[in-house]
Amino acid sequence: MTVHLLAELTVFILALFVGLEVISRVPTMLHTPLMSATNAIHGIVLVGALLIAGTAGAPFNPVVSFIVVLLASLNVFGGYTVTERMLEMFRPKTQAPKTPADGAS
Amino acid sequence: MIDTSAASWVDVAYLITSICFIFGLRYLSSPKTARLGNRISAFGMLIAVVATLSQGIVNWWVLGAALIVGAAVGIVSAQRVKMTAMPQMVAIFNGAGGGAAALVAAGELLKVFNLNGTPTYDVSFTSVLSAVIGSISFAGSIIAFLKLQEVMTGRPITYPGQQVVNALVALVILVCWGLVVANVPNALEYFWIALGASFLLGILFVLPIGGADMPVVISLLNSFTGLAAASTGFVLGNNVLIIAGALVGASGTLLTVLMGKAMNRSVTNVLFGAFGAIKTSTAARGAKAQNVRSVSTDDVATMLAYANQVIVVPGYGMAVAQAQHSIRELADQLEKRGVEVKYAIHPVAGRMPGHMNVLLAEANVPYTSLFDMDDINPEFERTDVALVVGANDVTNPAARSDKNSPIYGMPILDVDKAANVVVLKRSMNSGFAGIDNPLFDDPKTVMLFGDAKKSIDGVIAGVKAL
Numbered sequence: 001m002t003v004h005l006l007a008e009l010t011v012f013i014l015a016l017f018v019g020l021e022v023i024s025r026v027p028t029m030l031h032t033p034l035m036s037a038t039n040a041i042h043g044i045v046l047v048g049a050l051l052i053a054g055t056a057g058a059p060f061n062p063v064v065s066f067i068v069v070l071l072a073s074l075n076v077f078g079g080y081t082v083t084e085r086m087l088e089m090f091r092p093k094t095q096a097p098k099t100p101a102d103g104a105s
Numbered sequence: 106m107i108d109t110s111a112a113s114w115v116d117v118a119y120l121i122t123s124i125c126f127i128f129g130l131r132y133l134s135s136p137k138t139a140r141l142g143n144r145i146s147a148f149g150m151l152i153a154v155v156a157t158l159s160q161g162i163v164n165w166w167v168l169g170a171a172l173i174v175g176a177a178v179g180i181v182s183a184q185r186v187k188m189t190a191m192p193q194m195v196a197i198f199n200g201a202g203g204g205a206a207a208l209v210a211a212g213e214l215l216k217v218f219n220l221n222g223t224p225t226y227d228v229s230f231t232s233v234l235s236a237v238i239g240s241i242s243f244a245g246s247i248i249a250f251l252k253l254q255e256v257m258t259g260r261p262i263t264y265p266g267q268q269v270v271n272a273l274v275a276l277v278i279l280v281c282w283g284l285v286v287a288n289v290p291n292a293l294e295y296f297w298i299a300l301g302a303s304f305l306l307g308i309l310f311v312l313p314i315g316g317a318d319m320p321v322v323i324s325l326l327n328s329f330t331g332l333a334a335a336s337t338g339f340v341l342g343n344n345v346l347i348i349a350g351a352l353v354g355a356s357g358t359l360l361t362v363l364m365g366k367a368m369n370r371s372v373t374n375v376l377f378g379a380f381g382a383i384k385t386s387t388a389a390r391g392a393k394a395q396n397v398r399s400v401s402t403d404d405v406a407t408m409l410a411y412a413n414q415v416i417v418v419p420g421y422g423m424a425v426a427q428a429q430h431s432i433r434e435l436a437d438q439l440e441k442r443g444v445e446v447k448y449a450i451h452p453v454a455g456r457m458p459g460h461m462n463v464l465l466a467e468a469n470v471p472y473t474s475l476f477d478m479d480d481i482n483p484e485f486e487r488t489d490v491a492l493v494v495g496a497n498d499v500t501n502p503a504a505r506s507d508k509n510s511p512i513y514g515m516p517i518l519d520v521d522k523a524a525n526v527v528v529l530k531r532s533m534n535s536g537f538a539g540i541d542n543p544l545f546d547d548p549k550t551v552m553l554f555g556d557a558k559k560s561i562d563g564v565i566a567g568v569k570a571l
Contacts, residue, residue, distance in 0.1 A: 005227045008339055008347055015348040018127060019355025025134040028452060028477050031360060031459030032191065034133055035327055037143055038356040039199050041126050042327075044150065044349040045206045045334045047119075047157045048341055052212035053171075054162040059215035060208075065164060066171045068212065072205035073175025076154075078198045080147045081183035082191070087143055089188075089466040090136040092473055 033086045040079025046072035118156035119345035125149025126349050130356070136472055153345055188467040189424045192457040193253040196323060199330050200246025206333035207239030211300065213340045218293055226286060228340055233282045233296060235336035237303040242329040244307025249322055252311070253456055259316030268377065271309050277302045310376065317421075317498065319456040321364045321375045328357020360458050367452035367478075369504075369514040397533065400551040402560060405527050406567025409435075412489035412525075414445040416481065418518055419461045420454050422495015422531065426557035429468035432494060435561055436470070438568045448474055449481040449491075449518050451499035482519045491523035495530070495557050501542045511540055526550040529557045 026034045049072040052058065053065035060068065125145050132142025162168060179198070186194045210232040217224045224232070251257045281299035285292045314322050335350025337343075365372045409415055417436070423429060436446040448470065454461045462475055476484070485491060493500055500520040503510040520526055521544055528550060544550055553560050 002225070002227055004342065005339070008342070008344070011344055012335060012339075012347050012351050015123075015351035016355045019130070019352040020359060022127060022130045022134075022352075023356045023359050026130075027134065027136075028450070028459060029462045029472055029475060030133055030136060030139060032195075032457055032463045033139060033143075033459070034130075034356060035324065035360065035458060036191075036195055037129065037133060037146060038331065038353040039195055039202070039327060040143075040150075041129070041146060041349050042199075042202045042206075042331045042334045042353040044122070044126075044153060044346055045202055045209060045337055046150075047153050047343065048209040048334075048337045048346055049205050050154070050157045050162070050168060051160075051341060051343075052209050052216075054158075054164050054168045056161065056163050057216060057219070058164060059212045059219055062164070062167045064208070065167050068205055068208045069168055069171035070175045071201040071208070073172045074179045075175075075198050075202035075205065076150060076179070077176040078179030078183045078194070078201075080143065080150070081180045082186070082194055082198070083143045084140070085183065086188075086191070086463055086466075087136075087140045089463065089469075090139065090472050091466075091469075092136075092471055 030090070033083055033090075036079060036083040036086060040076060040083055043072060043076030043079050046076050048072075115156045115160060116344070118152050119343070122149040122153040122156075122345050123348040125152070126352055130352060187427075188464055189427055190254070191463060192319065192323060192455075192460065193250050195457065196246045196250040196253060196326070199323075199327055200243045200250065203239045203242030203246060203326070203330040203333055205239070206330065206337045207236045207243060207300065207303075209337050210235035210239065210333075210340050211296070214296060215293070223288055229286045229288065229292075231336050231339035233285050233299055235333050235340055236296070236300045237278055237282070238329050238336060239333035240300055240303040241307035241310070242326050242333055244304045245311045245322070245326050245329070246307075248308055248311040249319065249326065252316060253319060261315040262312045267309075267313060271306065274302050274306045274309060278306065314376065316456065317453075318368075318375050320453050320458050320460070321361055321368075321372065323457045324357050324360035324364055325372070325376075326357075328354050328361060331355075331357055364453055364458055367516065368512075369516065396546050396548075398551045399554060400527075402553065402563030403567040403570075404551070405553055405560075406564045406571060408490050408525060408527065409439055409444065409492070409564065410442055410568050410571050412439075412444050414447070414484075414488045415439060415490045415492055416484065416488050416520075416523065417446065417448045418491060418493045418496050418500060418520055419448065419450070419465065420494065420496025420499060421456060421460075422497075422529070422557050424455055424460065424464055424495070426495065426559075428494060428558040428561050429464045429470075431558050431561040431565065433465070433468040433470050435565050435568070436474075438565055442568075446474065447476055447481065447484065449478065449484075449520075450475055451478055451496070451518050454496055454499055478516060478518055485519045485522040488523040490525045490527060491520045493520060493526065493528045494561070497530075497542055498540060500544055501540065502547075503540065503543055507543075520544060521547055521550075524549065527553060529553050529555075529560050531556065 129146025331353025
């Protein structure tokens with residue numbers, strides 16, 4: 001194992017722990033938006049796609065390059081749009097409150 | 106030796122992106138801050154893309170076209186899709202990410218070979234890893250999409266020797282992987298074989314999984330794509346991919362485990378158990394006389410209107426019938442009459458984690474009225490009417506009492522503890538898993554057959570007429 005790989009593994013494992021810590025605080029109610037939000041985040045592979053398809057010495061012909069970037073771009077834009085749409089639906093009581101008799105829950 | 110050369114500003118940009126992602130997820134811990142979180146995360150993505158595009162990009166035409174087409178198709182379809190079709194949509198975007206990760210890894214390996222170089226073990230090992238996981242995720246997501254879209258049957262597809270076939274395909278992948286890492290002559294050909302075999306494995310492993318187990322599969326595939334992205338980060342030596350991929354991998358894994366727990370089944374059991382294939386109880390049910398009481402919408406309207414507390418238990422049937430808006434209207438009518446209406450959400454109701462919450466949110470049901478299983482279960486004893494809308498297995502008391510039931514031990518909503526139970530169902534067919542539900546025979550249960558939306562609309566008319 002190279003020093004480089006070890007450094008990367010360190011980053012990976014620490015990020016896993018951060019992920020578990022942060023995500024365990026997400027309430028069940030928001031699990032669908034969570035899936036969708038993480039779905040959008042793995043669209044970061046777009047960075048990889050741009051580097052592979054767009055820098056000098058690109059290994060793919062233009063068609064494959066196009067497909068790689070297209071897939072990743074679909075993932076990013078679709079992912080964030082769906083998440084935004086879901087989240088804007090979650091709102092607390094906005095309509096006229098019902099009988100004030102029952103206590104705050 | 107310490108590397109003292111100046112860090113490129115691109116790497117700094119990537120670091121900012123990683124921080125944005127972490128905050129984005131952190132803000133998802135409350136519905137109040139969640140939207141802000143999503144925007145922070147999107148902003149981070151923008152920074153990463155701009156930073157990447159600033160580094161000597163040559164194929165502008167191809168990249169620009171692909172970015173624009175991807176954005177247009179992604180945004181338009183995401184905006185048009187119905188909320189009930191959300192699981193399919195998430196599956197497709199997930200698959201796209203997986204496919205992209207696999208191709209990026211393939212590209213990097215090709216690049217090394219094109220330069221007549223020998224890939225280091227670091228690169229060869231991780232590029233096969235990313236190609237394998239990415240392509241399993243890609244193919245698996247497509248099958249999940251087809252099942253959810255009901256293009257193909259949602260029932261498990263099984264055949265004799267299924268596990269053996271899967272194991273053989275997995276073996277082929279492992280052997281090719283070894284050959285690529287050992288850098289045998291024609292290593293590249295073995296890489297393509299591994300990629301193809303992984304695609305096949307992705308299809309094969311989702312085929313036997315039934316619709317009701319989809320929450321587990323969708324979470325798992327999400328986790329796979331995350332790990333594929335992280336692994337691509339190892340191939341390219343890119344930290345932002347590693348961090349983002351690890352975050353997604355952690356999230357997907359956590360959700361997968363949670364979903365498994367909510368069904369009292371291990372993840373392996375879900376993946377390899379072909380659960381819905383159990384047909385025994387379906388066959389047995391014909392012989393058994395059922396004392397099912399069927400009632401009219403007006404009867405239900407009366408029951409609900411004079412109740413003190415009603416708990417609505419939504420299931421996949423609500424999604425299919427698109428009944429969430431009608432349910433909300435019914436709840437409004439009841440609340441006007443002073444009836445307390447609450448919603449009980451089982452963790453695996455529907456086809457993805459939190460599916461019911463999103464649908465009810467779409468219908469403007471305030472999230473403060475939605476309750477998790479543990480919070481709502483003690484409430485059923487104090488409830489006059491439990492209104493079960495298209496949910497079945499998650500309310501099945503056999504899970505508590507019948508040791509022979511395939512779902513024995515699964516935590517359920519204690520619907521049968523309510524004074525009265527109204528079950529809305531399309532017909533007397535058993536639930537997805539083909540398991541008898543003794544709840545329907547319970548003397549305090551009444552059944553309202555028909556399309557859930559039409560039934561609810563009928564009940565609303567009945568309540569208004571009272």
